[in-house]
Amino acid sequence: MTYASLDQSATTRQYLSFSLTGEQFALPVAQVREIIEFTGLTEIPLLPEFLRGVLNLRGAVVPVVDLAVRFGRGRTGIARRTCVVIVELADSEDMPPLGVLVDAVNEVLTVEPSEIEPAPALVGGIRAEFVEGLIRAETRFVIALDLRQTLSLDDLAALAGLASAPRETQP
Amino acid sequence: MDMDMARDALVQEARELLAAMENALLEIEAEGASPEAINAIFRAAHTIKGSAGLFAFDRIVSFTHIAESMLDRVRNGTLPLDQPLMALLLECSDYIAELVDAIEARREDIEPDPERRARLEDALNALLGEPKAQVATVRQAAPEPAGQVEVESGESVSSDNWHLSLRFSQDVLRHGMDPMSFLRYLGTLGRIVHIVTLPDAMPAADEFDAESCYLGFEIDFASEVDRQTIEGVFEFVREDSDIRILPPHGKVAEYISLIGALPEPAGRLGEILVKGGALTSGELETVLARQAAEPVPAKPIGTLLVEQEMVPQAVVAAALTKQKQGEEKRAQEQKFIKVEVNKLDALIDLVGELVIAGAATNLLARKQKDPQFEEVSQALSTLVEQIRDAALTLRMVPIGEVFQRFPRVVRDISRELGKEIQLVVTGADTELDKSMVEKLSDPLMHIVRNAMDHGIESTAARVDAGKPAGGTLRLNAYHESGSIVIEVSDDGKGLDRERILKKGIERGLVQPDQILSDSEVFRLIFEAGFSTAETVTNLSGRGVGMDVVKKNIESLRGEVEILSRAGQGTTVRIRLPLTLAIIDGFQVMVGESTFVIPLELVIECVDVGGHDTRHNIVKLRGEPLPFLRLRELFDLPPADGVRESLVVVQYGQHRAGVVVDRLMGEFQAVIKPLGQLFNQVRGISGSTILGDGRVALILDVPNLIQRASRAQAALAWHGQATTTPEQTGGN
Numbered sequence: 001m002t003y004a005s006l007d008q009s010a011t012t013r014q015y016l017s018f019s020l021t022g023e024q025f026a027l028p029v030a031q032v033r034e035i036i037e038f039t040g041l042t043e044i045p046l047l048p049e050f051l052r053g054v055l056n057l058r059g060a061v062v063p064v065v066d067l068a069v070r071f072g073r074g075r076t077g078i079a080r081r082t083c084v085v086i087v088e089l090a091d092s093e094d095m096p097p098l099g100v101l102v103d104a105v106n107e108v109l110t111v112e113p114s115e116i117e118p119a120p121a122l123v124g125g126i127r128a129e130f131v132e133g134l135i136r137a138e139t140r141f142v143i144a145l146d147l148r149q150t151l152s153l154d155d156l157a158a159l160a161g162l163a164s165a166p167r168e169t170q171p
Numbered sequence: 172m173d174m175d176m177a178r179d180a181l182v183q184e185a186r187e188l189l190a191a192m193e194n195a196l197l198e199i200e201a202e203g204a205s206p207e208a209i210n211a212i213f214r215a216a217h218t219i220k221g222s223a224g225l226f227a228f229d230r231i232v233s234f235t236h237i238a239e240s241m242l243d244r245v246r247n248g249t250l251p252l253d254q255p256l257m258a259l260l261l262e263c264s265d266y267i268a269e270l271v272d273a274i275e276a277r278r279e280d281i282e283p284d285p286e287r288r289a290r291l292e293d294a295l296n297a298l299l300g301e302p303k304a305q306v307a308t309v310r311q312a313a314p315e316p317a318g319q320v321e322v323e324s325g326e327s328v329s330s331d332n333w334h335l336s337l338r339f340s341q342d343v344l345r346h347g348m349d350p351m352s353f354l355r356y357l358g359t360l361g362r363i364v365h366i367v368t369l370p371d372a373m374p375a376a377d378e379f380d381a382e383s384c385y386l387g388f389e390i391d392f393a394s395e396v397d398r399q400t401i402e403g404v405f406e407f408v409r410e411d412s413d414i415r416i417l418p419p420h421g422k423v424a425e426y427i428s429l430i431g432a433l434p435e436p437a438g439r440l441g442e443i444l445v446k447g448g449a450l451t452s453g454e455l456e457t458v459l460a461r462q463a464a465e466p467v468p469a470k471p472i473g474t475l476l477v478e479q480e481m482v483p484q485a486v487v488a489a490a491l492t493k494q495k496q497g498e499e500k501r502a503q504e505q506k507f508i509k510v511e512v513n514k515l516d517a518l519i520d521l522v523g524e525l526v527i528a529g530a531a532t533n534l535l536a537r538k539q540k541d542p543q544f545e546e547v548s549q550a551l552s553t554l555v556e557q558i559r560d561a562a563l564t565l566r567m568v569p570i571g572e573v574f575q576r577f578p579r580v581v582r583d584i585s586r587e588l589g590k591e592i593q594l595v596v597t598g599a600d601t602e603l604d605k606s607m608v609e610k611l612s613d614p615l616m617h618i619v620r621n622a623m624d625h626g627i628e629s630t631a632a633r634v635d636a637g638k639p640a641g642g643t644l645r646l647n648a649y650h651e652s653g654s655i656v657i658e659v660s661d662d663g664k665g666l667d668r669e670r671i672l673k674k675g676i677e678r679g680l681v682q683p684d685q686i687l688s689d690s691e692v693f694r695l696i697f698e699a700g701f702s703t704a705e706t707v708t709n710l711s712g713r714g715v716g717m718d719v720v721k722k723n724i725e726s727l728r729g730e731v732e733i734l735s736r737a738g739q740g741t742t743v744r745i746r747l748p749l750t751l752a753i754i755d756g757f758q759v760m761v762g763e764s765t766f767v768i769p770l771e772l773v774i775e776c777v778d779v780g781g782h783d784t785r786h787n788i789v790k791l792r793g794e795p796l797p798f799l800r801l802r803e804l805f806d807l808p809p810a811d812g813v814r815e816s817l818v819v820v821q822y823g824q825h826r827a828g829v830v831v832d833r834l835m836g837e838f839q840a841v842i843k844p845l846g847q848l849f850n851q852v853r854g855i856s857g858s859t860i861l862g863d864g865r866v867a868l869i870l871d872v873p874n875l876i877q878r879a880s881r882a883q884a885a886l887a888w889h890g891q892a893t894t895t896p897e898q899t900g901g902n
Contacts, residue, residue: 047849
């Protein structure tokens with residue numbers, strides 16, 4: 001089942017909530033392929049900080065991004081509950097999965113459409129286009145992310161290219 | 172229970188046969204009557220009758236029998252298959268289907284539609300009418316004891332006749348088959364020249380069984396049809412009767428020449444004979460069965476065939492010769508098997524996984540320090556390595572596949588340009604990865620066109636220059652230290668160094684006071700847009716789309732360089748890695764990061780300590796070698812007290828050193844592309860997975876060498892400008 005079909009057919013939607021820099025975020029469950037414990041990754045030199053590196057996912061090399069850096073909140077520290085959420089954003093097969101570094105994974109929220117509020121212009125310093133909406137969960141708000149925007153490949157690749165622009169060796 | 176299953180099988184089979192019958196009928200309706208279609212109908216009806224007979228489903232047997240008799244008339248041509256008859260046959264098949272339904276419903280004792288049956292039987296009998304009576308008389312006449320050989324025809328026996336030797340089984344009449352109807356049908360295929368009835372098997376009168384067939388026939392038969400067709404006549408009695416078909420003498424010669432002319436390498440003797448037409452596949456099966464039944468050692472099939480009088484000796488001999496030829500040829504010829512590329516790719520992916528798993532085992536073995544375990548894992552890695560190499564060669568194809576389109580291209584373009592150009596191809600059997608072959612075709616085409624258009628001079632200019640009037644274009648390929656090298660050379664006028672340099676300076680690609688080597692100057696033509704209007708192209712050289720060529724080659728992890736001598740010609744040399752999938756890697760570490768260098772590109776490793784490493788140049792056995800430190804290049808955290816090592820790498824003609832902290836040794840690396848996110852990363856060409864599951868980065872050696880040399884060149888230029896190279900710093 002593709003993300004799109006789930007998106008339209010179900011009236012209630014499911015989100016995976018996770019913590020990052022002390023705040024609650026959520027992703028549509030349909031975009032989440034799996035969650036793995038953080039066991040280290042390989043850093044790639046000369047890349048911008050939000051591209052933390054790559055990891056081996058059963059033989060496939062998967063890039064891992066640091067959302068906290070993307071949101072301008074500094075590097076995500078590695079702790080006991082640090083996880084990598086493997087997400088699949090594209091509808092096409094040839095788009096590789098991406099890993100998202102999070103502080104901790106919390107729960108799966110089942111959300112009625114009425115429980116999602118449109119995002120205000122700026123949520124906690126995060127650009128509005130990165131936010132799909134705010135989920136009202138009991139006493140707090142959870143920020144539902146629009147990962148397609150946040151992790152738009154073109155943007156990331158352009159940023160990556162910028163960071164590793166020609167750099168001469170220094171004797 | 173078993174009966175029920177058999178009954179179901181019968182119903183199933185009958186339905187399939189009815190479907191086949193209907194198809195054949197419809198085919199006849201659409202395309203006219205053909206013997207095959209009529210035979211198919213006959214066969215279907217006959218088989219249904221036979222199977223129903225086994226179960227004593229008499230209603231279906233009796234009805235089908237009438238239909239079959241009528242079909243027999245159609246088959247031997249006494250009854251024309253016209254429109255009303257077609258309609259009748261279709262209706263008959265419908266009714267048989269109804270009878271079959273009744274059997275399925277266990278109501279076989281009740282006639283489903285007596286009225287319809289009566290009407291159909293009347294119609295059939297009306298058609299059969301007269302001939303039916305005749306059949307009856309023949310039937311009674313056949314088993315009649317005959318005291319002497321009966322000669323039916325007085326015509327002389329010609330040697331160009333088939334000879335048929337028929338010994339029907341005694342039960343043939345009980346099986347509902349009438350030998351006479353076969354002979355009559357045979358008569359429709361040709362002329363029965365001579366028939367001898369053999370009553371030898373006839374018993375004494377009191378042992379005589381009126382329902383048994385005791386007669387044999389020897390027939391001389393004149394016909395143009397082939398052996399298969401004649402055998403087809405006796406299809407229904409072949410199993411339990413003894414049918415031998417001997418070809419006319421004329422045919423023997425024909426078989427021999429046919430067998431000799433078989434285009435494909437011959438396989439088994441039997442197959443050769445069948446292909447030549449000297450034997451039908453049915454006969455072959457019989458003989459093979461007989462061969463299997465023979466006591467060990469079994470007689471060769473050829474001997475059996477001659478003994479059974481199925482194939483004349485001479486034909487077998489011809490087939491044997493052909494078989495021998497085939498075997499000899501096979502030894503020389505390469506055998507091919509077509510395999511889908513996807514399957515190959517899947518295999519190579521799996522081998523990649525195997526390599527990774529093998530590396531993990533190796534690592535574990537080393538950690539455990541169990542000598543036996545280490546030994547086993549060592550043996551395993553050797554095998555894995557061999558499997559890897561074998562799997563990769565599966566994807567290797569000769570570059571000739573790309574080269575073969577060029578003779579035509581060169582011929583066409585040289586006509587178009589009015590130049591006399593000869594193409595010389597060498598090394599066409601040099602192999603490279605299939606995936607590269609496809610991507611190589613366009614760049615090569617570009618280079619060849621350029622060489623012909625701009626490289627080779629007009630005939631007049633060549634003669635003036637004292638060269639042969641005809642130009643020569645060479646395509647060459649060879650392997651060199653883990654790479655494949657492809658060269659396109661012409662014997663034209665060569666590149667004009669000064670013009671290119673001037674153009675480069677004009678375009679701001681080169682500083683006016685910069686000193687460039689020839690190859691650096693020639694490399695300028697790969698710059699994008701170097702060849703637009705008013706460029707070098709008009710004057711001397713190349714340039715059209717050469718930037719695209721370079722890009723294409725680099726996307727294959729390859730390199731392209733140009734060698735040229737004024738007045739003597741130009742060579743474009745493309746260097747590509749042999750494979751894109753799995754390599755032997757050399758593992759090095761800087762701090763905590765692991766990097767992999769393709770082993771084929773590593774020349775040696777040297778301890779840096781004690782060498783003068785100023786200006787990023789080290790003197791190695793008297794030769795200066797530019798080098799770079801991975802730590803500085805990749806901004807890795809500094810480390811103290813590390814004894815650095817220098818890995819000397821070579822790509823093409825260029826060498827450079829790479830300084831690392833530790834050397835970890837060889838291992839097999841499966842190349843995993845990093846994906847578009849990391850396209851821009853310099854100095855890294857991909858990644859691989861280590862035995863412990865970590866990801867390591869593969870160094871882009873050509874890029875590193877280029878950067879090291881560039882740094883050196885800048886330094887050298889700087890040094891030259893100040894004339895005191897020893898005292899100038901790099902920056």
